[in-house]
Amino acid sequence: MPFAEKLAKLRKGKGFTQQELAQRAGIGIAQMRRYEKGNSSPTLEVIKNISKTLAVTADELIFDEGEGIVPSKIQDKELLEQFEQISTLAPQDKEALKTIIESMIIKSKLQQIMPPRTDAAWTKEMRTVVAEFRKGAKDYPDKEIESIVDEAVNAVSKAG
DSSP states (O other): OOHHHHHHHHHHHTTOOHHHHHHHHTOOHHHHHHHHHTSOOOOHHHHHHHHHHHTOOHHHHHSOTTOSSSTTTOOOHHHHHHHHHHTTSOHHHHHHHHHHHHHHHHHHHHHHHOOOTTOHHHHHHHHHHHHHHHHHTTTSOHHHHHHHHHHHHHHHHHHO
C-alpha cells in the first residue's frame, strides 16, 4: 500500500482528522494533505513525529505487513522492547539469556516431536535436536549441556 494511503488509513483508524494529526505532529495542514494525496514525501523527522502521534512504529507507517526488517520476524512489541533492553546488559548476562532461550527452543522442539517414549522416531529426533544444541553450545562443558537437556526433557515429560 502506498505511503499516502497507509497514512490516511492509520489516521482515520485512530480517529484523527487531517487537521488534528497535522497539529499534533507539528506540521501544516496543507503539507498533511500533500502527504495523503501522495504529492509529497515526509522527512524522517516528520515520519517520526507522525508515528509518535499515531502510536505506531515508523516501520508500521512506512512498510506493508510482512515487509520491513524486525516486524516481519517478531510481531510481539513487548518482546521487541525486551530484546532492546537485553542489548544493554553485560556480556555474561547476555550469554546466560542466550542459553536460557536456547533451552526453551529445545524444549519447544521436544514438545513438538515427543510421541510415546518407546517410539524409535522420537529417539532419532531427540538425538538430532541434542546434536544441534551441542553445536550451538560448544563452549559449554558436557555436564552443563546434559543438565540443560535433562531439564528440557523433564519439562516436556511433565507438560505432556
